[in-house]
Amino acid sequence: MALKLTFQFYDLPLAHPFTISRYTVNVQKTVVVCISDGEISGYGEATVNPYYHSTVERLTESISKVKPIIENSEMIHPSDLWQIVAPHLQEDYFALCAIDEAYWDFYSRRHKRTLRSFWAAADENLPLTSYTIAIDSIEMMQQKIIEKPWPVYKIKLGTQNDLQIVELLRKTTDSVFRIDANCAWTADETIEYSKIFKQLNVEFIEQPLKANDFEGMKKVCEHSVLPIIADESCQREDDVNSCDGLFHGINIKLTKCGGITSALRMIENGRDKGLKIMAGCMTESTVGISALAQIAPLLDYIDADGALLLKQDIAKGVSFDFGKIRYSENFGIGVELYTEKSI
Structure with a gap:
């Protein structure tokens, strides 16, 4: 039976304004891709994100461009489909991610398997997900912690009073x-902060310097007393090689690297280089978070709280119990949309 690709945009209202050093978001726009043979459907997601030039118009154009390729494809392995589609989406890995997730979901459902079963034998020793506290007044940041007791918090910084906040x-x-x-931050600030933060039970520091400050990162990597994890400096597969010697670990975002297929290769390469492996999310619905959680057995750290930050979700799937991942019993990524609209 022939495949059919459809997609739908959603507005995801946030429970609180989400502020980082670059911008503030109150409503997150996202796209959900569906790949179906009429009997089984798989889902993937990518968010709109101006910083990475991901817009509604661009996502629409990109997904529409490769729609005929998907719909004319045979039942092939997801990594093979990625190799076919990726050359057409070199400028839009967010769209590639949504398609890759949707096809992996479809493929694993068609084979009556959970997605993670392709690389993990059991759901054991999974990392705890962190819960993000975005930049706000100190009082509001404290209040968010009180409202959401959690074993691990990711604290967003980049203000004039970062030390006081922590x-x-x-x-x-x-x-x-x-x-x-x-x-x-600067390299010197990061090194100095690391000494203070280590005494405050901080586990690591993520992307303190601008992504192109290689000289600064080398200095930080050598002198920081806390591990330094790359985020903006590690977006696609080739970046793993560049991070070696400049960071102690990498944070893989599925939307930035083009989906699960690429993330699996980045994990393998990072392990070979002795890097710690983390995976993170955007402010996504449970669709994207359920896909992300499938690679959790391969990780040291995970930040999968995107859907926890929403006022209203569009799907059910993976959930979290005080940081612990609770998988759905369904095949694939285990997600079910609350309303499928035109998907």
Whole structure:
């Protein structure tokens, strides 16, 4: 039976304004791709994100461009389909991600398997997901922690009073902190902060410098007393090689690298280089988060809280119990849309 590709845009209202060092979001727009043979459907997601030039218009154009390729394809392995589609979407890996996730979901459902069963034998020793505390007044950041007790928090920084924020938040909870500066610091600041943060039960620092500050990152990697994890510096597969020697680990985002197929190769390459492996998310619905959670057995750290930040979700699938991943019992990524509209 021939495949059919459809897609639908959704507005995802957030429970609180989400602010990082670059911008603030109140409503997250996202696209959900469906690949179906009329009997079984698979789903994938990619968010609209101006920083990465991901817009409604661009996603629409990109997905529409490769729609005939998908619909004329035979039942092939997802990694083979990725190789066919990727050359047409070199400028839009967000669209490639949504398509790759949807096809992996379809493929694994067609084979009556969970997606993670292709690379993991059991759901054991899974990393705890962090819960993100976005930039806000210190009082509001403290209040968010009180409202959402969690074992690991990712604290977004990049303000004039970052040290004070962490010191005061530490008085609010004993949970582990992970710090994400989103490229806002200098090398010297990062090294100095690392000494203070280590005493405040901070586990690691994510992307403290601008992505192209290679000299600064080399200095930080050598002198920081906390592990440094690449995010903006590690977007696609080739970046893993560039991060070797500049970071202690990498944060893989499915939307940035083009989906699960590419992420699996990045994990293997990162392991070969002795890097710690993390995977993170955008502010996605449970569709994208359920896809991300499938690679959790391969990770050291995971930040899969995107759907937890929403006021209203569009699907059910993976869930989280005080940081612990709870998988759906369904095949594929295990997701079910609350309403399929025109998908």
